[in-house]
Amino acid sequence: GAVVSQHPSRVICKSGTSVKIECRSLDFQATTMFWYRQFPKQSLMLMATSNEGSKATYEQGVEKDKFLINHASLTLSTLTVTSAHPEDSSFYICSATRGTPNTGELFFGEGSRLTVL
Amino acid sequence: GDSVTQMEGPVTLSEEAFLTINCTYTATGYPSLFWYVQYPGEGLQLLLKATKADDKGSNKGFEATYRKETTSFHLEKGSVQVSDSAVYFCALRVGAQKLVFGQGTRLTINP
Numbered sequence: 623g624a625v626v627s628q629h630p631s632r633v634i635c636k637s638g639t640s641v642k643i644e645c646r647s648l649d650f651q652a653t654t655m656f657w658y659r660q661f662p663k664q665s666l667m668l669m670a671t672s673n674e675g676s677k678a679t680y681e682q683g684v685e686k687d688k689f690l691i692n693h694a695s696l697t698l699s700t701l702t703v704t705s706a707h708p709e710d711s712s713f714y715i716c717s718a719t720r721g722t723p724n725t726g727e728l729f730f731g732e733g734s735r736l737t738v739l
Numbered sequence: 740g741d742s743v744t745q746m747e748g749p750v751t752l753s754e755e756a757f758l759t760i761n762c763t764y765t766a767t768g769y770p771s772l773f774w775y776v777q778y779p780g781e782g783l784q785l786l787l788k789a790t791k792a793d794d795k796g797s798n799k800g801f802e803a804t805y806r807k808e809t810t811s812f813h814l815e816k817g818s819v820q821v822s823d824s825a826v827y828f829c830a831l832r833v834g835a836q837k838l839v840f841g842q843g844t845r846l847t848i849n850p
Binding site for chain 2: 626628656657662663665668671694715717728729730731732733
């Protein structure tokens, strides 16, 4: 099946710094990518939807200036957590679809665990 | 709003045991229902799906039947293997809306 890869898989940073997480579709062109956040023992919460070459659409309650999403090409989307704080520590997961955004099959990355000290 | 409630884990079974992971949902429309699986160190993968009432999704020995009357989509397998150890997520989607996930159930199978 299609492969989506995230990097880094784990990152530890100091409070106040910014962290970038990459999401790549390795063997297909992803028209749409999604970013999720998962808290321990909780479900995946959709943060934003990004389409190549346009601004991301954020879910209600997600701070656009805190979580910067860039989808510069059909194979790469990045999530930057700006001025990270301990409450931003979480598991971030991306997914990509090569079909229509809400009906095509989703392929998920392996996730990136962010720990902010 | 739309939501999915899963059986709370973790679930630990012996090899060859029968597995059921419960999943119930609430939805304003007519959802499609999914089970995703996440093996250690890997991304979520679609395990099976059902798009309308009474449909049965099946894959790798797992089955789930879309029960509209009980708003359920329970995952079952007759004889689990150690390799089935993973986290399982139930999810729904209504029309062109986003996927809504349950909280996940961690399954461990002991030899």
